[in-house]
Amino acid sequence: MNPSAPKTNPIATVESLDHEGHGVARYEGKTIFIDGGLPFETITFSSYRKKPSFENAQAITIHNDSFMRVKPKCPHFGVCGGCSMQHMEFGAQVAAKQRILEDNLRRIGKVSAESMLPAIYGQAWGYRSRGRLSARYVAKKEQVLVGFHERRSGFIADMRECHVLPKSMSDQLLPLRELISALSIVNDMPQIELAVGENVTVLVFRVMTDINDADLALFKAYADRWQVQIWLQPKGPDSAYPLYPLDAPALTYSLPEFGIEMPFKPTEFTQVNYAINRVMVARAMSLLDPQPGEIIADMFCGLGNFTLPIARSGAKVLGMEGSKQLVERALEGAIHNQLDHLTSYEIANLFEMTEEWLDKLGRFDKMLIDPPRDGAMALCQSISIEHGPKRIVYVSCSPATLARDADILVNVKGYTLKNAGVINMFPHTAHVESIAWFEKE
Known part of the structure; x- marks a missing residue:
């Protein structure tokens, strides 16, 4: 072999997608994560990061297009980091996210749902508010x-x-x-x-x-x-x-199915996709099935995106959140929607929850958990096997931490994972939102 001969870039066939939307291939005993690769494509790639067991690479030449491949709508795709999956057909994106959720539940959580929910998805473009x-x-x-x-x-x-x-x-x-x-x-x-906002x-x-x-x-x-x-x-x-102008109307979004209008400040957290948020809240309420007279906890409640729809059913709700500013906004939202008589809020660091602390809050019939990407491990570990809520609906923005917490709820606390499904809150990105229903039989 002539050492002075120019090196040619290697070629591999993509087998699947990882949780960030990269094509996954095998080459010379290593796993190769290829930006821009889709399953079943044979690709010439160039590695930009090399580790002993894997490499990150960029697709150089695609020798055969996957049936999932489409022309990206945006001319900046591939350079701009805002989207990573515009090259993949929209329905295939949703299916890939569902597979990622199922794989995480099985591999990390060692659990499987009794059934998978239909994916929630909506408009593909112009969704980011x-x-x-x-x-x-x-x-x-x-x-x-x-x-x-x-x-x-x-x-x-x-x-x-x-x-x-x-x-x-x-x-x-x-x-x-x-x-x-x-x-x-x-x-x-x-x-x-x-x-x-709406106005x-x-x-x-x-x-x-x-x-x-x-x-x-x-x-x-x-x-x-x-x-x-x-x-x-x-x-x-x-x-x-x-x-x-100082006389502009306040920022709001609405949940018409529940007769709720949510005021918020522009720097406060709200879901970016209002249309999908409405469907997500409706599904969460369908799974939770709140009833008048029940006592329900809404953990990581934010400004009350789920708290107020729960209260609209007639149930009493305790919302817990770590941000003082969001709790203040949640209180304002409850008053604005005339639901303050059914809601109460506490500022609490739920990442430091203990079983003793949770017991002091009293018993809950049901619980909704909507944590950030870090998940709710301490909270799940604190739920009493004997006195925990009979039903938990968990809304997640990370399949990995949902699966980790599902392992605790199912294999330690004795819950059954009734069903789970994805929510395509962020089309054309690898971000996976999901929802799961746990029941104590």
Whole structure:
């Protein structure tokens, strides 16, 4: 073999997808995770990260297209890190996420559901009503960039359109560049948070220094032109305040099936996909089946996305949440919807829950758990085998931590996993939301 001969890139056949949407192949005894690869495709790849047992690689040449492959709608796909699965047919994305959930339950949780729920999915484009865009003046390009970060990079993608944002926001990507370029704080404005409500759209500009009168005039003109409300955030999320116009309606989203309107601030957590959130809440209520007179716990309750629909049934609900700001907003939401007589809230670090602490709260007929990606291991470990709730509905944004906690609930606490299914809250990304119903027979 001639050592001076140029090396050719290796070729492998993709067998499956991993939980992040990468194609999984085998080559010379190693597992290769190939960005942009789909099952059944033979791909020439180039590795950018090598470990003893696996490599991360980029697809260079696809020799045969999978039946799942489609042309990405966005011209920035592959560079922008906002989406990772636009090259995969929409229905196949949902099916792949369902398989990931089933695999995690079996492999990590050592459990299987008695039945799998039909996947929840909705519109494929323009669904993202919340977003955080980075902004930066790039001297080499002599322009401001506004958008999501590039894949595997700290650089901001040179975005001119975004099809997962509402069109009204996608259309503002270039005008936002022009606005920031004209500001005196062009080098001290690193982020824009957007929140699209039912009656108003808010743009929160993270400002590192004070604005001047000329900046204020530019912000006002932009708000009038694009019919948005401008907020400024000088420090942490709690410091955000409205700049102009001051008479704009409050941000809200609604759950019409339950007659609920939810007020929120633009920097507070809400689900990004309002249409899917409505279906998700309806399914959670169907599984939980709250009844008048029952006492139900809503753990990691946030601003009351599930608490208030539970209360609408006539059940009494205790909502527990670690964020003081969200608990305050939950209290306001309960009063706004005239459900404060059926709801109570506590600020609590549920990641440090103990069995003694949970026992002091009293007995619950049922429980809804909606944790962040870290899951609810301490809470699940604290549930009493003898006195725990007869039914638990668990809404998850991480199949791995759901499976880990399902192992505790089923194999330690004696619950049965009745059913589970995915919620495609984030189309064209590998993010998997899911819901599961546990029952104490």
